[in-house]
Amino acid sequence: MTQKPSTSIFQLAVIVSALGFFVDTYDLLLFAIIRKPSLASLGLNPAEVLSKGELLISIQMIGMVIGGIIFGVLGDKKGRLKVLFGSILLYSIANILNGMVGTLNQYIILRFIAGIGLAGELGAGITLVSELLPKEKRSTAAGFIAGFGLFGVVAASVISKMVDWRTCYYIGGALGLVLLLMRMQVQESSMFKHIQQATVSKGNFLMFFNNRKRFAKYMQCILIGLPVWYIIGILVTFSDQFGKDMGINGIEPGTAIMYLYLAIAAGDFSVGWLSQRLQSRKKTLFIFYGIAIVFTLLYFFQSGGSPAWFYFICAGLGYGAGLNVVYITSSVEQFGTNLRASAGISIPNMVRGTLPLMLLLFKFTRGIFHNYLTGGWVTGLIVFAIGITAAWFLDETYGKDLDFMEE
Template sequence: MNYQKKTVVASVAGLTLEGMDIMFISFAMSMIIAEFHIDLATGGLISSITNLGMLFGGMIFGILADKFGRVRVFTYTILLFAIGTALTGLATNIEQVYIFRFIAGLGAGGEYGIGMALVAEAWPKNKQGRASSYVSVGAQFGVILAALLSAILLPTWGWRGLFFVGIIPVIFAFIVRKNLDESPEWLTSKKGNHLVAKQGKLKQLFATRRTALTTIALAIMATVQIAGYNGLMIWLPSMLQQSQGLSVSSSALWTISTAVGMIAGMLTFGQFMDRLGMKRTYGLFLLASAVAVFLYSYASGSTGVLIGGAIVGFFSNGMFAGYGALISYYYPVEIRSTATNTIFNFGRALGGLSPILVGFILQHATVTIAMGYLAILYCISFMAMISLRKGQVKVKQETITSLTKAV
């Protein structure tokens, strides 16, 4: 297996395990609430704290990966979310659950951007879109794996047994460390100018006016991506149960249909990205998402709901496939991992609050208004996207000069 394929396999496996870890909470939530005698709001904080851990983990490990190497830090992030997941199964109160989920979030948040940076640095520009899409599908594999393990383990081992499975990624981390070489581009950068290669500071994301505008635009896009996904996947099943009279089993069928649409959308997006370019592909999918989401509020009948869900999933989550390549494109190797992790995990943390607003809208307005809100989000992301300029941003030269003088 060549190096390019190894980076994809390692990153796919990492994102699959991360997706599995995150979904364990969804499947185990009712049991955790019952055992610790907590209300729904207190239980909901588990996901919020996990997202907060992802934001901090993304920033910390992104910087470390730019300083000390992709593969080494990548394995550390896998170990951390494996340990955090396994410890969750030992929690004796909800406070301990919060702590252990924050630890797992730290590792999960660091893993995403480093894996994407590895892929971006291993594949040529004209194939980065499809390579990024292959990695992104791993998250959906994780959801499926979590569902299968939950069906098998929850009835017999309970929710604690489910989280003990989270120790398995430790084995994967060992395999990655043994078989995957460091990024050649990072090594070249380190040899060429070790001061730049080891810099990796958050302030570099705002070092110049153009860099700051690029960072803000990409953060808006990442936030909308997560907000749209969470708003749709958390609330749509219950919306459809009320508006269309769907049963729980029919809602599950809708979830599968939408997930299939998402996977197809990701794979298609990667191909389009390499052929049409990043901005054209994002423009097409963002506008299509806005239209599809809004029109979906008028869908009726089981066939229309299922087909419409697949179409919405195709466009709205198909774009997830491109963020690794998109963010990597705009930042040089010296700050690539820092940028990818920080920007996307900021989107995770802020966009993860979207279900609260969607729930508020549904409580006081109609489904059409809620879907209109999501459509507007995609339009905002479109405007942020067209503000992006071609070419990588530059590391601020005066910062490098000052470091040189200090040495």
């Protein structure tokens, strides 16, 4: 059996993980917030700002998928802490360089590199904390990490209104480097230390595919998170275009994203508490699916309303999207210690990485119906149906003992 660390070790790990996710979300959604001014300053016309903006988001997400696999494997082979050090160093440097871009191609390359670095943060943090904390406290700790961390998006939105887009990137890079120094005091997971001498295969990504049951669990954990990134990556990132087609003028994506993430933070705190109260991941997940569906319907029922009502609905969508804590925590709990970081780090990034596919689906549906709004709700119908079906068949993991290995 593994030795239990002290309460101070718990607290430090939770605080540093929360701060890490704060910096992570700052950079992750910063491009969505400053998409228009940054691309316009590089000489792109309004049509190119839309099309190249979709391309850059897709490239960043592809980088996160690749980074999720790389850092997941490293997390199981070399340790959770090394991933936390390596990921924040990579995306901090990439952030600073993003502020220096002079061409679209440079921007594409650096968003890809930043995506790789961003991939390791949240999954590694929740994996580490889940292994350090008693099983009764995992829900609230994960909710705190995700909830507090999402204020990084709010910070990005506020800062973007105060300084130019290049300075926004410099600030993000500096925050990451400061946090890197703070992480020197965090201790490695005792569960990971326990398996270091074991002969079992560690961080073998192919193990997700060589066993039918394990593969099914892995795919279910990915699919249940799809609605979150449909909301973030389509409904809110391109809220200005949706607002225009709804006859609502003056919608700013940066403001919509700020309201969205304020509410996601509230949702994350609520999910952690509710999951603890109900002692069930799945019941909590379906409750928040219901909230997200209600506000998605309200979103598309708008016509000629006010920006204030539009932003309120974005906040409601964000509260429903707080279910992201459930799928990430459940992903960590589904798998053994020798494969846990690979799952916990890669799955959130696989979910993020489906955004390019959802954007392609969105393009396809709006092309069929020749209508931006119709394409949007049809895409949502498909995405929610997939997520809910996957969640229905997923195993309950609340209170599960994590001190086991995958053979």
